[in-house]
Amino acid sequence: MxxxxxxxxxxxxxxxxxxxxxxxxxxxxxxxxxxxxxxxxxxxxxxxxxxxxxxxxxxxxxxxxxxxxxxxxxxxxxxxxxxxxxxxxxxxxxxxxxxxxxxxxxxxxxxxxxxxxxxxxxxxxxxxxxxxxxxxxxxxxxxxxxxxxQSGRMPFTGSTAMLRHRERGVYQSDVSVAGKVLRPIIVDTGDGGSLTLSRAAWLSTGYRGGRVTTTLGWGMGGPVVTDTLVIPSLALAGMAPHEAELRIEGEGGFSASVGAAGRLGSGLLERYRVLLDPRAGRMVLQPGKTIAAKVPRSTSGLLIEFTGSALRVVHVMRGSPAAAGAWQAGDTICAADGIAVAEDVRDGTVEWSVGPPGRTVMLKLCDGSERSLTLADFY
Known part of the structure; x- marks a missing residue:
């Protein structure tokens, strides 16, 4: 003190x-x-x-x-x-x-x-x-x-992975997907996703399980739509593999253009307490409170933003109930099951969009029309 x-x-x-x-x-x-x-x-x-x-x-x-x-x-x-x-x-x-x-x-x-x-x-x-x-x-x-x-400090114990950094470069490490070690992986705290791979890196894993849909991310160059699925076997720092969301970039995506196999984002790092020490060449991971949590999955297929008084659809996931119902990016929702959006949203969470499969939600659009949406597992 x-x-x-x-x-x-x-x-x-x-x-x-x-x-x-x-x-x-x-x-x-x-x-x-x-x-x-x-x-x-x-x-x-x-x-x-x-x-x-x-x-x-x-x-x-x-x-x-x-x-x-x-x-x-x-x-x-x-x-x-x-x-x-x-x-x-x-x-x-x-x-x-x-x-x-x-x-x-x-x-x-x-x-x-x-x-x-x-x-x-x-x-x-x-x-x-x-x-x-x-x-x-x-x-x-x-x-x-x-x-x-100060570089070299170890304020907590945990599993250690190599962390590389070149002058005027970004942080890089390794991950293992389905037993395949992938490198270099950019450690990207600014990426809200869990793990994003180039198309070539994804194909090299040989993993073909799981159903694939689409999601939307944001970069400095604008919005990016990628394929996405949930995989059961992603491993960091030699720890036991666990379930994670995986995004797959299209041909010529960012990772491939900068010579990386992919990017590790806060969607996965948030499960740990993380020490990034590039001068010491290490990333230390200590499991946090959410380490065993299941990956949250949309059951609606609507990716939405809260505008303050309404929900604006920014992406409709492929193969989802929303896609089957002809929802489109730009649609705006003002109420769900009779509850106004402003009253329903809590801490940025829209509970019904990831609700139990089989539940039918009545959504009122801001143009006054109504649509029903039955939630389902689709990836």
Missing amino acids: LALLAPVVALTQVVPGATLAPDTEARWIDFQRTAYNQLRFPIELDGHAAWAILDTGLSDTIVTSSFAEKAGLTAARRQRAIAIGGGVEVGWAQAKSIRLGGLTRTSARVGIADPKGGIRFGADILVGADLLSCCALDIDYDAKRFRIL
């Missing part, structure tokens, strides 16, 4: 331009979980408070053009960058300082870009591997908090 009394100006140098406060281990950063499973938290750039998303799947930290203008950042040059969902134009600027938790980074290069659809959920900054790789990152998903530590 004495570290809490140490002056903030007494800092520890970790890499050029990056310093850690002596009480950094006590400086937990609380985060919120977005509807798409990203970690949203407060940050400060050049004295300006903002909201950020923790995104180790990005090689560089990105800010929106509107925030760049607010912070007085001016792009010196521009280039086209590869991103999930398509290419994005990025301008480069120099920030004087970025502060999160016990970490202060001075003279930091940041990208200025406007992802298609914007950075969602009220965030203006995507914090990438360039900012985080100086140190160890301890993410306690159960407590919804993380902290920045």
